[in-house]
Amino acid sequence: MTMLALRESVRRRVLIVIAVFLGLAIPASAARLQNEGFESGDASLWLCDGEGWRISSYSKDSYRGIYGAVNDVWTNGVSEYRVVHQEMDVKPGKVYRASVWVRAVCVEGSESFLEIQFMDRSGTILKQLQSSRVKRDQEYTQIVIDRITVPEHTDRVSIRGVVHLVTQPVKDTDYHVFDDFDFRQVTGPEALPAK
Numbered sequence: 001m002t003m004l005a006l007r008e009s010v011r012r013r014v015l016i017v018i019a020v021f022l023g024l025a026i027p028a029s030a031a032r033l034q035n036e037g038f039e040s041g042d043a044s045l046w047l048c049d050g051e052g053w054r055i056s057s058y059s060k061d062s063y064r065g066i067y068g069a070v071n072d073v074w075t076n077g078v079s080e081y082r083v084v085h086q087e088m089d090v091k092p093g094k095v096y097r098a099s100v101w102v103r104a105v106c107v108e109g110s111e112s113f114l115e116i117q118f119m120d121r122s123g124t125i126l127k128q129l130q131s132s133r134v135k136r137d138q139e140y141t142q143i144v145i146d147r148i149t150v151p152e153h154t155d156r157v158s159i160r161g162v163v164h165l166v167t168q169p170v171k172d173t174d175y176h177v178f179d180d181f182d183f184r185q186v187t188g189p190e191a192l193p194a195k
């Protein structure tokens, strides 16, 4: 190996080590939701579990902007739970409000809802909250879980759009569309317990 080739080889190795270090240094979750309206045109920074997820630019598939996340519940679908989810850093004791806009079309045998899971450092779920369920067709309606106090020992929260296959649709596909997720800290009167 010539001196130049050796130097190049060492330089490459150093770069690889730096890249690996930077990769590990990137936090698993951020302090706010990102790509909350799917305007990247894909599911970047979200995870999609279960079948039937797609990011759509069909005009009625977005509440705001161009894109929204659609779950297709096919007549031959098998996934009982389909979840689009993202994690975020939160601090115990703070009060938050969670919301998402949901449109439902051709609903026969499925339902959708918003779910919040609080986890400790090891990933153990400390607490789970669920909104009311969308069980029939609706135009965009905001689903809200209000006045959420972050439990003690919480490290991060998972914000989740859930579709539940209750009974197999017979006629045609059920569609559940999610857009503009939000999970934000509230203070003052908004943070006081509901009367």
Ligand SMILES: [Ca+2]
Binding pocket: 037, 038, 039, 062, 063, 064, 065, 066, 067, 068, 179, 180
């Ligand atoms: Ca959108």
